[in-house]
Structures are given as C-alpha cells and as structure tokens.
Amino acid sequence: MCSKAIFKALSQLDFVDTVKVNIETSVYQLSFKKDSAASIEGIRDAVYDAGFSIAKLAITADWKDQTAIKDLVFNDFGYQFKWQTKTNKTLSNKQKVYIINKDIQPAKGVYLLNY
Amino acid sequence: MIVRSYKYVSVCLFFLAIVHFTNAQELYVMSEPASIMPTRSIMLKQSYQQMGGKMNNSFYNTQIEFSFKKNWMMHLGTNYTASEVYLQHRLYSLDDIHAHTRLALFARAISSPFNPSSNAIMMEGQQKLWNAGFIATRLQHKWASSFTAGWLHRYTGITSYTKNGIQYSWSNGWLLYPKNYNSYGQTNLNFYVELIGQQLINDKAHFLDIAPSIQLIFNSQSKLNLGYRWALADNTNRMSDRSLYLSFDYLFFNALPKLKNTKK
DSSP states (O other): OHHHHHHHHHHTSTTEEEEEEETTTTEEEEEEOTTOOOOHHHHHHHHHHTTOOEEEEEEEEEOTTOEEOTTEEEEETTEEEEEOOSSOEEOOEEEEEEEOSGGGOOBTTEEEEEO | OEEOOOOOOOSOEEEEEEEOOOOSTTOOSSSOOSOOOOTTOEEEEEEEEEEEESOOOEEEEEEEEEEEETTEEEEEEEOSSOEEEEEEEEEEEEEETTEEEEEEEEEEEEEOSOOOOOSSOOTTTTSOEEEEEEEEEEEETTEEEEEEEEEEEESOSOTTSOSEEEEEEEEEEEEEEOSSOOOTTSOEEEEEEEEEEEEETTSOOEEEEEEEEEEEEETTTEEEEEEEEEEEEEOSOOSEEEEEEEEEEEEETTOSOOOTTOOO
C-alpha cells in the first residue's frame, strides 16, 4: 500500500515516462519523456509527499567519456553538480552516479555527486 | 574550486530512486500509527461494530480520511447519530531501509447526543468528548510497534463521574504473507495484537482490553479488517466490555488537487 503510493506519485510527474519498481528492494527506476526536463526536486517531493524519503538517488546517463574530477563543478540537466570523488575517473557510457546530498537537498544550490 | 560549464549530450537519462520504503504492517485496526497517509489521497471506510456486555448495540460507521497537506491528515466520521473529527500531524520521521521511527500528535472531537451511565469514557460515539495526545511508531522489517497516549475529556455523562481520563494503547503488527513482496497485486495478510487501556483521573477505575485482529490488503489499495476486543482487566461500570469489529476501506491515490508550497 505504501509502495504503491510512491509508485503512483512518481508516475504522475509530468516529465516521467515509465516507472519500474522492485518492491522487495525499494528501487524505482524512472525514465523520462523525450524533450521534457527531469526534475530532481519533483522526484524528491513526490516520494516525500507519499510519506517516505529517498535513501539514494542514482543518475544513469550517457556521460560521453567525461572525467569525474575531484571538486569539479559543472552544469547539466539545468542543475549545478559537484564531484565529491576521492580520485579522478573517466566515466563510462551509462555510468551510474549518485547524488549524495542528505535528503537529496542541494547544498547552496549544488548537488554533490559520487560514483 | 574548479568550475566548468559544459553540456553532456544525454541521449539516455534514467534516475534510480532507492526509497526508505517499509511494508504496511503498521496499519492497525484499532488505532492509528504515527505515519500519515499519502498526501492528496482519500480513503473511504465503512465499519461495523457489535458491542457486547451489558449493552449489545451495534454501530455502522462511515468515515472519510484524507491528507490535504504533507504530514497532516484528517478523518471525518459518523455512525449516523454521533460524529467525529480527527486530526493528526507527523512531527518526526527517521527512515531507513525496511525500518522507520515516527512521532505524531493527534486530536479528536466526538459529538454525541447520548448520555450513558458509565464512569468509563466511551469513545465509540456514546459520549461528547475531546481527546489529544501523541503516537510513537517503530517499524522494523516485518514487525511494527506503536504506542499511543492521550488525554480524554468528556462533556456528557452523570455529573458524579470524573470528566477526565488517560487513554493509551500499545499495538503490534506482523506481516505474515507474502514472504516475498514483488507485486502490488499480491494480497497482504497482517496480524495485529493491540492493548487498549484507560485510566480515569481522580477515580481508581480503569480497564485494559486486548484486541487481536487480522487484515487483508488487496491490490495495495483496499483493506478488510476483522478484530475482536475484550477486557483483560476492568473495574469500570462501562456498558460494553467486548466488541466485534469489521471494516473495509478503499484508498484513492492523488485524489485531491495539489496545494502550493507542499515541498519539504
């Protein structure tokens, strides 16, 4: 009942195309509609409004062999990100990276990333 | 700090949200957990209660429950003679995977035309009263435990009886089925044991009831509850000291329009 509330809340976001859920592991995989901007706050608030919180939020994207450089700040998807990595790493295609801010709340407008 | 601004060509973009999700074995039959129902959802609930003891009357209760704002929910109910309004606010939430701790405050008011002769404060619509207190709930994997305590004040009843009391409950729930939850279509079976007590103020009268119940959750959206409550200890002169409880409810997700400023 609770998991379905999260599923319904995520499915209703206007930029979300599909939601695949693994109920046992509490993992929700979201894909997005073409030409629509995905909103990190929208995802976070949908889960919070359903009465729960996000333990981890991962982004899988085509990183085009970019390098994750410690303390590098960059802009993408309309957000400002900062790598919080110990070492530099060339990202693979479809590399999964994690937003590590507590409660997925940006620190001074910056989302911290690790892989 | 190195700042660069460049645009990745994001051919594919997926988000993976790993949520602090817990199962539903805290949806107690006789009491409320500290958790709040999903924001903007509405639940319709119909219950039947057959009282036993000195009085054998029965109640049909129709209730609408909704969450109009994050961390707030309200119930409005009637048994077609008495009516109830209930408000709950979640104060604190500490989430983990398959575990959480939550605290909430609640208040209820019951309006009733009845004036029974009972020193115990009756909360099933027999007396006009208000009640307020707190709820603490801990869920750990397939078990959930919740403690509720509140102050009771009634307006009706024989004047020699005390107007005030303390109500408390300790509820425990276990998810029995399914063992592996992988589809919203799976029916859940929960088992609950709840202890419900009342201590009157300036009066040595008290009672402590036990209420085992079972709950079936269908399609993650509706519940069928069946419970029986009877006295373990009782030195009050209340009219009913046991009851059979049957209810069915249905949850409508995202049924209310979104309010502004509902963000965390």
